Amino acid sequence: MLAIYKASLILLVGLTLVFVFQGFYPDLIGPFSNAVSPLIAGLAVASSVLPLKKYWHKIGERFSIIWFFFTAGLAFWFLGEAGWAVYTFVLNVEVPYPSIADVFWLIGYIPLFIGFYLYVRIFATALTRKALIVSLAVTIILAFSVSVAVIIPLMGTEPDLITMVVDVAYPLSDLSLFCVSILGLLIFFGGNLGKSWAFINGAIILNTFADVLFSYVTKQGTYYAGHPVDLLFIYAYMFLLLAFHVHVNEL
């Protein structure tokens, strides 16, 4: 178990250093970022296939369905990353946003939400009133921060309706995932599965910040392939990879 943490830490530090020192190789960081993201997303899908294989029993059984939805969600996110790579490497579109890739990413939220919801619902009765208040408070704080950072500034300023809808859809989708995943963390807090849910929550928070920042920098026209915001998305995939790995090891 410790080996995966060490390997992930080395990978995270290594990738961070590559992004930090991008000034020394400005022409390479774009292709590097566009290639690494689908690779890490692919690893995250693979990490969800292992538990799917372990927990799959038959269609209609709770754990089988839950892990099917997790894998499906991550597979859509991988397709989003792959789509982005195709746009940049094959079609030479510098910043393909919004694009078909966003359709895959946004669709991916649906199975992930269903998976989280079904999982949490099994244990929902373990939630105390205090836990519900904590989750509500944390969600409100995050929702408020996201509204202030993205949604309110975008209102009426974005000339393109599709871009505005996509800009808002991401943080809202992140928030909907967070609403459920925070409950998962509170339910399994103190147990080994709590570690898995902590990584899931970490991934969703990172994704939320990444989506907010991405909307902001694209609106400012300062986004480029290899922008440090890409690193947040990569971190989020790594956290999901760890979450599923921990889960399959702890149960």
Next chain:
Amino acid sequence: MSYEDREGLTETENDRFEQAFLEAVDDGLLTLGESGRKAIYFHLQSMCSLRREDIPNKPKEFMEGLRKIFGVGVQVLEKAIGKNLYAKLGLQYAEKKDHDFLACIDDARRMLEQKE
């Protein structure tokens, strides 16, 4: 559960209780489905050296093992197992505040003694 706790039941009654307990655990863990139940048994054996067959004799170790995996969420499984056990023994299940799983099992045993 200590050995003393079982003194009130005859050997046959005790066997019946343990069988009902094991079935209640089997059914309660089905909350996660067949694959989830298998995974739990596997982890209890590898993590706590607790085999499925030993659960009726080591309910405390069983609950500690589950708590180690599920944290606060274990309450859902405890309740499901408790309800199943009472139903299998033909007893009336009543949820009591500040009554943990082990106390619930002890109550079931006591009620069974009185019933017999």
